[in-house]
Amino acid sequence: MMSYFLSRQIVNSDFVHEVMKRSGQNILSCYQCGKCSAGCPMRYQMDLQPNQIMRLVQLGMMDAAFNSNSIWMCISCETCTTRCPREMEPARVMDTLRSMSYARESARQLSPGQWFRELGSRLGQALLGAFNMEVKDNVRTFNSVFLENVRRQGRSFEMSLIGGSNTSTGYLVRNILKAPIMLLKGKMEFIPERVARMKKIEKIFEKVEESENTKI
Numbered sequence: 001m002m003s004y005f006l007s008r009q010i011v012n013s014d015f016v017h018e019v020m021k022r023s024g025q026n027i028l029s030c031y032q033c034g035k036c037s038a039g040c041p042m043r044y045q046m047d048l049q050p051n052q053i054m055r056l057v058q059l060g061m062m063d064a065a066f067n068s069n070s071i072w073m074c075i076s077c078e079t080c081t082t083r084c085p086r087e088m089e090p091a092r093v094m095d096t097l098r099s100m101s102y103a104r105e106s107a108r109q110l111s112p113g114q115w116f117r118e119l120g121s122r123l124g125q126a127l128l129g130a131f132n133m134e135v136k137d138n139v140r141t142f143n144s145v146f147l148e149n150v151r152r153q154g155r156s157f158e159m160s161l162i163g164g165s166n167t168s169t170g171y172l173v174r175n176i177l178k179a180p181i182m183l184l185k186g187k188m189e190f191i192p193e194r195v196a197r198m199k200k201i202e203k204i205f206e207k208v209e210e211s212e213n214t215k216i
């Protein structure tokens with residue numbers, strides 16, 4: 001079981017208010033019954049259970065919440081939401097934390113030294129076949145590749161989704177043998193099909209970026 005120490009330096013009350021505002025949930029009313037976690041189908045993959053994430057938010061422990069893989073393992077199935085006796089929506093809290101974490105990463109200004117260290121670490125991960133890459137980094141990377149796909153085509157293009165996520169995560173040949181079968185069965189295309197009204201798709205992205213104050 002993980003242990004945390006509370007101190008003035010760690011507790012961030014602005015974080016509590018920000019999560020409550022963005023998610024529309026009165027997180028302080030969570031009484032830690034654990035029903036959300038008991039029903040969560042992904043809890044076996046999470047380092048912290050959904051109710052523990054709620055607790056971290058209540059306590060303003062921003063870094064611990066963002067460093068948990070749970071927010072990236074959550075599949076937004078909303079089982080937790082249907083089970084909560086306080087009529088709260090932990091699924092929305094998870095979603096809010098993902099979005100805040102994403103914005104925080106995007107806004108991170110790296111010094112030249114940090115930039116080279118980051119590059120070195122990513123190259124190392126790629127060379128090692130990402131054996132040491134954390135699950136949450138994989139999920140985050142997959143999310144970015146997927147969103148980039150949708151932004152370009154208006155829909156997912158599997159070929160580029162597989163290629164992009166494999167090269168970004170370092171698993172270069174993952175699922176590669178499935179590609180010919182999928183191509184033969186017509187489940188995958190060689191050439192991407194774009195939706196007709198790409199301007200509308202771009203507007204959706206712009207609106208989200210504006211409301212989240214970040215670049216997707």
Ligand code: SF4
Pocket residue numbers: 029030031032033034035036037050051054083084085086087088090
């Ligand atoms: S079910 Fe609701 S009240 Fe119970 S721990 Fe989860 S969020 Fe809190």
Ligand code: SF4
Pocket residue numbers: 036039040041042043050073074075076077078079080081090091094
């Ligand atoms: S929405 Fe996320 S946290 Fe809630 S039950 Fe589903 S996977 Fe678990």
